[in-house]
Amino acid sequence: MDYHGFFECSGCTNYSNMMKRLFFFQKISQNILSKQPLNKLLDEIIKSSKSLLNAEACSLLLNDGKEKSLYFHTISGSKKEELANLKIKYGQGIAGWVAKHKKVLKIDDCYSDPRFNKQFDIQTGFKTRNMLCAPMIRNKDLIGVIQIINKKGGSSFDQSDIDLFTALCSECALAIENARLVSLEVKNEQLNYELGVARDIQQKLLPSRLPSFRDIDIAVKLIPAKEIGGDYFNIVKISDNESLFFVADVSGKSISAALIVSTLYSFLQTYLIINKENFNLKNFVESLNRFVISSTTQDKFVTAWFGLYNHSQKELQSISAGHNPTYLLRQNGKGLIELLRGGLLLGSIDFPYDCEVIKILNGDLIIFYTDGITEAMNLESEEFGEERFINLIGKNNKTANGMLETILREVKLFTKNAEQSDDMTCGIIKIN
Numbered sequence: 001m002d003y004h005g006f007f008e009c010s011g012c013t014n015y016s017n018m019m020k021r022l023f024f025f026q027k028i029s030q031n032i033l034s035k036q037p038l039n040k041l042l043d044e045i046i047k048s049s050k051s052l053l054n055a056e057a058c059s060l061l062l063n064d065g066k067e068k069s070l071y072f073h074t075i076s077g078s079k080k081e082e083l084a085n086l087k088i089k090y091g092q093g094i095a096g097w098v099a100k101h102k103k104v105l106k107i108d109d110c111y112s113d114p115r116f117n118k119q120f121d122i123q124t125g126f127k128t129r130n131m132l133c134a135p136m137i138r139n140k141d142l143i144g145v146i147q148i149i150n151k152k153g154g155s156s157f158d159q160s161d162i163d164l165f166t167a168l169c170s171e172c173a174l175a176i177e178n179a180r181l182v183s184l185e186v187k188n189e190q191l192n193y194e195l196g197v198a199r200d201i202q203q204k205l206l207p208s209r210l211p212s213f214r215d216i217d218i219a220v221k222l223i224p225a226k227e228i229g230g231d232y233f234n235i236v237k238i239s240d241n242e243s244l245f246f247v248a249d250v251s252g253k254s255i256s257a258a259l260i261v262s263t264l265y266s267f268l269q270t271y272l273i274i275n276k277e278n279f280n281l282k283n284f285v286e287s288l289n290r291f292v293i294s295s296t297t298q299d300k301f302v303t304a305w306f307g308l309y310n311h312s313q314k315e316l317q318s319i320s321a322g323h324n325p326t327y328l329l330r331q332n333g334k335g336l337i338e339l340l341r342g343g344l345l346l347g348s349i350d351f352p353y354d355c356e357v358i359k360i361l362n363g364d365l366i367i368f369y370t371d372g373i374t375e376a377m378n379l380e381s382e383e384f385g386e387e388r389f390i391n392l393i394g395k396n397n398k399t400a401n402g403m404l405e406t407i408l409r410e411v412k413l414f415t416k417n418a419e420q421s422d423d424m425t426c427g428i429i430k431i432n
Contacts, residue, residue, distance in 0.1 A: 038179040042073060045172055049148060052168075053161055056150035057126070060172075061088065061095055063142045070095055070145055086120075093117035094133050095145045102142060104134040104166055108156045132157050132165050136173035143173045211237050215311055219401040220427035221408065223372075223420070230257030231370050231423035232264055236272065238279045241312050247425060248304035248346075249323070249370040260296055267291050281308040281317045282355045285342075289321070292347040301347035305339070305368050307429075314360045314431070319353050321346045324371050324386075329393060331363030336394065364431045365403070367393050372424035376411050379418045384411055400428040 042060055050058040061070035070088045090100040097115050098105050110116040110128045121128050129150050136143040146169055151157050157165075210218050222231050230250030237243050248264055250257040267288055275284070285306055292302055303323040309316050320326065322345030325338040343353040360366075369389075376384045392410055393403065407426055 038176065041175055041179050042172075045168075045175065046146075049146065049165075049168055053132070053148050053157070053165065054152045055148045056152060058149065059147045060144060061099075061147075062144040062176075063099065065142075070099055073144070093120075094131065095147060098133045098135050098145050099142060102135045102137060104132070104162060104169075106157055106162055107131050107133075130156050132161060134165055134169045136169045136176065138173040138177050143176050146172065206233065207235060210235055211243070213243070213311075215432050216243075216309070217400040217430040217432060218427070219399075219404040220425070221404060222423065222425040223408075224423050225372070225420045229423035230261060231372065231425040232261045233368075233425055233427060234265075234268060235427075236268075238272075238276060238308070241310060242279065243309045243311070244279070244281075245307035245309065245366075245368065245427070245429065246304070247323070247368045247370065247427060248302050249372075249423070249425075251299075251301050260292070260300060260302065263292065263295050264288070264302070279308070281306060281319060282353055285319050285321060285346075285353050286351075289346045289353075290350055293350065296347055301345045303345045303370075305342075307339075307366065307368070309360070309429075316358045316360050316366070318356050318358060319343070321353065324369070324374065326366065326368040327390070327393065328358060328360075329365040329367065331361050336390065360431050362431055365393070365400075366429040366431075367403075367427070368429075369426040370423060372420075372422035373407070373411060373426055375422060376415050376424065377418055377421060378415050384414050388414075400430040403428045403430075 046058050046060050049055075060073050062073045064071060064087075067087070068090045070090075072086060088096045088099075090096050094105060094107065094110070094113070094115050094117070107113050107116070108130050110131060111118065116128070120126075127150075131150070132148040133145060135145055146165075148157070148161075148165060151161075206222060210220065218235060220233055220235070222229075222233060224231070231248070232250070233247040235243065235245055246268070248261075250260045250264075271284055271287065272279075285304075302321070304321045305323040305326045306319045306321070307316055307326070316328075318326065318339040318341065320340050320342035322343070325340050328337040328339060329335075330337070337358070339356065339358070341354050341356040343351050374384055374386050374389050378384075389407075392407060398406075404426060408424075411424070
């Protein structure tokens with residue numbers, strides 16, 4: 001964008017200057033509309049301004065509102081490195097004065113101006129004679145400051161330079177704001193893409209299809225609140241005679257929770273490879289607890305319920321790790337049992353877990369879930385609640401899939417258009 005030599009011709013200086021300005025602002029306008037990185041845009045603007053105003057050097061300082069200071073973003077001249085890490089407080093030096101007062105400043109002899117900081121010249125070896133310094137303002141907010149330094153040929157900047165420079169700063173403020181918005185848009189698009197990939201990966205940690213059994217009927221669904229979440233479940237045939245049911249709820253949401261979910265999945269797969277022939281539920285849970293403790297920070301923990309079903313003996317071993325109660329609904333609705341025995345949530349302290357063993361009858365239902373179900377809120381911030389959930393499962397002694405659909409439908413009817421605030425997982429096991 002260097003138009004200086006392109007437009008020089010004898011006897012047409014005014015026309016040349018006018019055309020330079022016209023082409024310059026046409027190019028600037030194109031840059032504002034284009035989606036290019038902020039660094040590249042600012043470099044082009046500074047290079048063009050230096051050429052257009054026939055100056056020896058030019059610098060652009062961006063505003064740091066929190067620290068009330070300016071920092072050099074783009075520097076044109078022979079001493080870039082010396083200035084790159086400097087910060088200028090509001091009111092300090094020429095640029096600081098312009099930032100504080102938000103006014104254009106024309107100085108014909110910098111060394112005679114008390115606001116001029118000679119230290120920059122001493123530090124860089126550059127000799128500053130004259131300059132134009134102007135604020136970049138957008139909607140009354142300071143974006144930064146541009147300095148044009150040393151008019152070539154020994155002359156000073158004139159009024160036409162000031163007019164052009166003022167217009168340039170206005171264009172730059174808009175360009176920077178737009179470039180920042182574009183940068184944010186690109187980052188959001190990249191984040192959305194990465195979250196989409198993460199969600200696909202997390203979905204693959206869940207069973208793609210539930211195992212089929214001759215003597216039990218199973219239905220499970222996980223509904224994440226965000227792209228990725230902290231709920232997890234698995235159902236594994238340990239052997240022809242034993243099956244593991246596993247549901248977990250990781251504290252927090254999004255990426256940190258998803259990482260712990262992947263840890264749970266990884267441990268389960270590894271443990272089964274080593275101990276599938278001699279699977280012990282108590283040992284599995286205690287080993288998993290130690291693994292979570294060593295793999296996560298102290299502020300992260302997991303609630304979980306584990307059930308190991310013996311098909312031939314019709315017995316269920318149950319361990320709750322600080323999880324909300326899993327319910328055993330006796331055949332034909334004759335009694336509701338809370339499965340609560342176990343111990344502390346996973347990831348807190350190394351702890352011996354208690355395992356309870358329950359005799360299971362034909363027609364019994366086992367209902368496990370995460371608190372996203374019972375704590376689902378409507379628009380009035382009222383929770384679906386444990387009592388409503390218990391009443392619901394007590395009235396719906398049917399197929400596993402039928403009961404699951406009823407529960408999820410009733411939760412949806414209750415919450416209506418309220419935003420889902422937590423992952424929801426619910427599973428039904430019916431003994432045939």
